[in-house]
Every structure is written in C-alpha cells, then in structure tokens.
Amino acid sequence: MRMKTLLSVAMLLLLAMVLVACGGGDSEGETDSDSGNEEGAASEGGDSPEFLNLLTGGTSGTYYPLGGEMATIISDETGIQTDAQSSNASADNVIAVQEGDAELAFVQTDVMANAAEGTNAFEGNVVDNVLGLGSLYPETIQIVTSADSGITSVEDLAGKTVSVGAPGSGTYINAEQILEIHGMTMDDIEAQNLDFGESTGGIQDGNIDAAFITAGTPTGAVEGLGATTDVRIVPIAQDKIDALVEQYPYYAADTIPAGTYGGIDEEINTVAVLAMIVVTDSLSEDVVYDITKALYDNVDSITHAKGELITKESALDGIGIDLHPGAEKYFKEEGLLE
Template sequence: MKKKNLFSTAALLLAMILFLAACGGDDSDNNTDDGASSDGEDKLEFLQMLTGGTSGTYYPLGGEMATNITEATGIQTDAVSSNASADNVIALQEGDAELAFVQTDVVANAVEGINAFDGNPVDNVLAVGSLYPETIQIVTSADSGIATVEDLAGKTVSVGAPGSGTYINAEQILEVHGMTMDDIDAQNLDFGESTGGIQDGNIDAAFITAGTPTGAVEGLSATVDVSIVSIEQDKIDEMVEKYPYYAEDTIAAGTYGLEEDVTTVAVLAMLAVADSVPEDTVYELTKAIYENASSMAHAKAEFITLDSALDGIGIDVHPGAQKYFDEEGITAE
C-alpha cells in the first residue's frame, strides 16, 4: 500500500512539473516575440541594394548611400550594379534583393500591373522615399542634324532595355509627338553603350533617363560636342496631363558644354523596399539616408531632403519609413 502511494505521489509531482514547465514555456515564447518586435531582434544583418549601370547615377550614389546605412545602423549594406528600374522591381518581387533604386513611374506601373507589368501586378514592394529628379535626356552630337523629337524619325536611336524606365519614357515621348518605336531604328543599349555608339557614329541619338550631369554623357562631351534635344512646351504640358508622374525640367546651360538651357521632362528616382523587410530595419535605414545625405559627395545628394521625401510617390510607404516621416512631421503634398 505504501508503495502504491509513493507511485501516486510521484506521478502527481511529475504532472505538476510538466504543467508548470508548459506554462513557463508559453510565457517565454510570448516574451521572446515581444522582444523581437520592440527591441529590433528581427532586424536584418545584411541588405542588398540594387542600383543601375556603372555609367549612370544610381550606382555611384547608391554606393555612398549604402556606406551611410552600414555605418549608421550596423547593417551591412551592399550596392550592386543592375539593369535598373524594371529589373530592380522584379528582383524585389522575387525576393532577390531587399532594396532598389527605381523610377516613380516604373514602380507605379508595376503596382498597377500596366505597361511592362501588364498582367503581372506587383503587390509586395513598398516605398522608402523619393530621392532626386531623373531627367529624360535625348542625347545626340551637335553635328547630327537632330534638333527636334520629330527629327529622330528614321534614325538609329538607343531607347534602353525593353520594359526599362528609359524605354517607357522614350515610348511615351514619341507617343505625344505622334510617333512610335516603329518610326525609329530602336536599339536596346545601356548608357555607356549608348554614348559610345554616338561617339563611334554607330547610333544617332540616345534616350537617357538619369540625374544630370550623367557620367556617361559627361564622358561623351569630353570627345564630342553634345546636343540635347528640347521638348516643346505644348508637348510637355500634354505629357504631364496624361502622365502625372512627369514634371517639366531644365538642363542648365554649361552642363555638358551646352550653350543654352534645354527644356525637357523628368520623373523622380526613389528607393523601394520588399515588404518582408522588418519595420525596425526600414525605420533605421530611412533615418540613415535622410539624416546623412549632406555628407555624400555626389551632386544629386543635395536633392535628397525630408521636404521632398514623399514627392511623386504613387505606391504605399513601408510602415518603417512612415514611422520615421511621422516623427519628423513629413506628410505627402
């Protein structure tokens, strides 16, 4: 009888220990989850930032920005050369990168599922913030005889990769001038290939969408007298009305050795992020970008300000970035 009571007592004690352990385990799990959320324990250790071609603006600017993020947050951030906007959005969509430079118009098209993203809307990419104006430059040599957009008819013209931001810009500019890609001999070249082709005489002109001055065009101007084709005011007005993400822009005299200002249009460069990146991480990198922009040497850094951080954004802002903007009292116009 005594033996039986001992076994019963031991069983009861074991049951109580298991019950208390289970309760303690639940509390521990809950505390861990709360800590990850509030203390940032789920913050990423590495970030890959897709930029653009090495001869454009995204790559050098992205390199400086990545350094600022790494130093300010402790998150190792690497700027990687890429095919720019459209490919960058797809890479974010497919989980191949966390951050990317994109044009505001391209990512808006992606979310809407139109143009290059027809039938394939992107639903997992969010905005960090706007950076600087990206000017659509129709580059040619001064002796090409090309003075207007209509003069491009029948010419060999680089329009960027199919589906890229530059390609779509070229398509829309031709459209408001009553033209299509069929009216030109379209070549799908990157910026460096485009300016090299103009220098060698293999192409007549190139559409280049990038912040000015663009490295590839500066390089061309060192060996060739450069001309940038102006867009007439009525066509600018038509573009802005039809596609609100465009804005009138001016390439100042002296840029590339130009003797006069050139009127054209621009979209905005922005930084986009995969929605899977934790809120704390995006908060920290957003803060790092906008609070350290003045330390960057690139000419476009002066445009990276809190005052314009939400300009032209046509998609949802990541909660981490929004938290930072809310703290700073920044709202969309």
C-alpha cells in the same frame, strides 16, 4: 519488510524532490531567457536580417554610385550589412524585389506606378508586395546626340538610329511616351536597346545617332562622351511638355543648366520623372523605419552631386504607391504625414 517499504518511500520522495528542483530551475531559466529575447527584439526593432541587397542600375549611370553611398549609410546606421548591386534598373528591379531576389531597389516613380497598376511593361502582372520608402531626386530625360549630328528636335529622330534602353525599362517607356506626344512611334526610328555606356560609346563611334538617357544630371556616361565629343541635348518644345504632363502626370518640366556638359552653353528644356527607393513588404515595420531614418537623417553625408536634391521634405513627391508602414511611421514622426 517494513524497512524495505520505508526505504522505497524515502527513495520516491527523494526522486520527487529532485524532479521538482530540476523543473523549477528550468522554468526560471526559461522565463529569464524569454524575457531577454523580448527585450532584445524590442531594442533591435523586430527580426533584423543580417544582409540587405540594394539594386541600383548600370555602373555608368547615377543609381550605382549613389546607391553605393546609401548602402554604406544603411550599414553604418542600422548595423545591417547592405550591398549595392548593379542591375538593369527600374523594371527589372521591381521584378527582382517582387520575387524576393532583393529587399531594396532604385526605381523610377513612373515605372513603379505602372507596376502597381499592372500597365505597360507590367501588363497582367500587378505588383502588390513592393512598397514605397521615399523619393530621391528628379531624373531628367536626356535625348543625347553629338553637336554635328544635325538633330535639333525630337522630330529629327525619324529614320535615325536611336538607343532607347532595354524593352520595359524606365528609359524605354519614357522614349515611347515622348515619341507618342510628337506623333511618332518606335517604328519611326531604328531603335537600339543599349545601356547608357553603350549608348554614349555608340554616339562617339558613329554607330548610333542619338540616345534616350533617363538619369540625374550630370550623368557619368554623358560626361564621358563630353570629354571627347561636343554633346547636344535635344530640347522638348514647351507645348509638347505641357501635353506630356497632362497625359502622364508623373512627368514634370525640367531644365538642364548651361555648362552641364561640354558643348552645352545654354539651358535645355526637357522633362523629368523622379527616382525613388522601393522596399519589399516582407521586411518588418521597425527595420524599414530604421532604414528610412538612416537615409533621410544623413543625406548631408552624401557626396554625390544628387545628394543636394535629396531631402526628407521632398521624399514624398511623386510617390503614387503605398508607403511601407515603417517609412510611414518615420514621415509621420517628422510631421510630413498626418
């Protein structure tokens, strides 16, 4: 009996030692693992997604080819695979980022201001989860027609068939506001909702008379038209430019240089808004910091003509919404924000 008792005690002691040993091993391994995870998170800048979608615009505009180069820069510099996708541009891009269908997007500054305020195309839908990353370059409002159309002023558009872009798009709002400054509305023209490629194709085929195109110059679709047709860009009179800028401060006077397109042999006075990149607020500060730094530290590698106009020094121009904390951190480090 005594022997059985001693044996039982010995077994219990042995079991206890085994459990303690196992527990100690697990505890030590857990601590090492946790430390490793923390160090990994710090080096990676927080939770990094594997993929990012960058929404651009139509394939015949400026956003798409430029966005392709920027997606490559982000992929190479951050290690996050980033794909540029064609889209219907500004207004649709804002909605897609708002609804979580994309993380990054090209947008006009005026459209993003409307979204943040819940005005125009965003009436009753204040967008508060889409933040600024940085502005890029002026987007020129080009009223394109053929040299033999007889259209030489905005007022001449009355009664003509004119492409104004998709309803709610940046181009559509630009057209609406420019017509307004000239005492006109969409009812004064035969409005067509075409993309840039369809617009210039329509001018070439004689199906439409003119088109509003808001994009960086030179715009691929207009260059394509200029290869077969003498192009005319309708100027905006200085007093109308001044009135537009006073009423809508996100516009700025702009000039299309002579020779930009075939048939244009003198400067054309018009107006511009700015292109910018927006980002979802669901991305971490560190991830957006890395994206911002990747883009603005590597603008010299952009081969698209608009790359010459993109600088970190001008990256805050025209932004009327809050910056993402990651972008804010970058610009503060660069001495561009207090």
